[in-house]
Amino acid sequence: MSHLDYEINKELGECYLFMGELDKAEDYYKKAASSNGIHPDPYLGLATIAVQRGELENALTLYVKAHGIDANDKTFAGIGLVKMEQGLKEEAFDLFLEALARNPENMVALLSVIRLGHELERLPQIVPALESYLSINPGKSEVRYSLAGCMVCLDRKEEAQAQLEQIASTDPGFAPARELLALLDA
Template identity: 60%
Template sequence: MSNHLDYEINKELGECYLFMGELDKAEEYYRKAASSNGVHPDPYLGLATIAVQRGKFADALALYKKAAEIEPNDKALAGMGLIEMEGGQNEQAFTHFMQALDMNPANMIAVHGMVQLAYVLGRLDDAIVRLNAFLAVDPEKEAVRISLAGCYISRGRKEEAGAELEELLHRNPANTAAQELYNTINS
């Protein structure tokens, strides 16, 4: 029982120090958490975040993979995708973003990476499916609705784009980006 308590305390301290930007202290407590109970992905996700902040992308990728091995989760997959995208491994990154969104349709990191790569890789239809899944979970997310409208426009599906923008403007008439995009497809 004390092992689990040690794990929880060390993980929480790691998270607190990371939030405060004290990377050395955060790393120390995440390492303690990982060694006291190696069956949870959270300390490895924390260590990966620290590695990213330090520009150690290869280390971060290895830590995200370790977290995913312990328990596949959307955070680890999205993290892997970000690092792969940074390294120009676009197909692999896109796959990891898609897998992350299959687990959690509302993972914003995966959404942003997936949309960027969908344009680069010509995979807008895949993006449209995932963006619709996101909006089924969180219909209020304006940036996602605008991204979906943009994907529809790029695919020549102006009516569907217009419907998304009308929905957004109905919810928030003050959204100037949506209004501008709406005006361009109706001019």
Template identity: 50%
Template sequence: MENQLDYEINKELGECYLFMGDFDKAEEYYRKAAAGNSRSAAPYMGLATVAVQRSELDKALVLYQKAAAVEETDKALCGIGLVHMEQGNHEEAFGYFCRALEKSAANIVALNCLVREAYQTGQVEATLPYLTAALDTCEEKEAVRVTLAGCLIYLGRNDEAREHLEAVLGENPANSSAKELFDTMAA
């Protein structure tokens, strides 16, 4: 019980120091937490975040992979994808964002990055099921619907795109992104 309490305290202190921007202290407490509970991915996620903040991408990748090995969550997979994206490994990044979205369709960071990588790798069509799934699960439905419409326009599927844009503009006539896409289609 005491080890669990020490783990929780160290993890919380790591999170606090990370939030305050004291990466040395954050790393110290996340390391203590990881030593106290090797069955939790949270300290590795914290350590990976510290590494990213320090621009130590190779180290961050190893830590995200360690977190995913302990518990394969959408956040750990998304972290791996983000590092690959930053390193220019677009195919790998795309695959990890897909895996993250299979764990949680509402992971908006993974979804946005997936779309970005889809254009980079010529896989826009492959994003459609993930965007559609996100419409049912995430809070940012309007933005997702506009992104979906943009992908459909890119693929030459203007009628489907129009339906999504009309739905957005029906709910929010002031949505400038939807208006711009709608005008692009009309031109």
């Protein structure tokens, strides 16, 4: 099979996955994987399907296969998601941090780090990940609000206040920031 066949099968797999047609998506991803085994994308697609079906062991195998071809933020985040579902939260947290070290904008990893960081009481490790994301996307109020929340929990109230004031000035419609700011001022 040519590279063009690989691309077509991969694209069709992505389209069907997006539409929720898991069986069709699986068929095209398998064709793409067999046409050219040096790309991680078909395995990532197949892993996503496995996760949606609740087949965690299979998903993990597929993420690891993709990881072996090209260890990137998506493979670290994917393996992290499975580990989190399996209750291996500390291991998952470290995998999400690794994903963010490669791509600070990986939202799956970022949201998971926020959630697990609070649960595992590892807030000091979340702060740099949030700051790194905000250095690229400074206008993302939800992320800045999460950062302010972490700072409040870490008793860094002045820094939290500065973050909240920045949200209030750039995104006045973002009510949670105003509410937290009022609490800090009280």
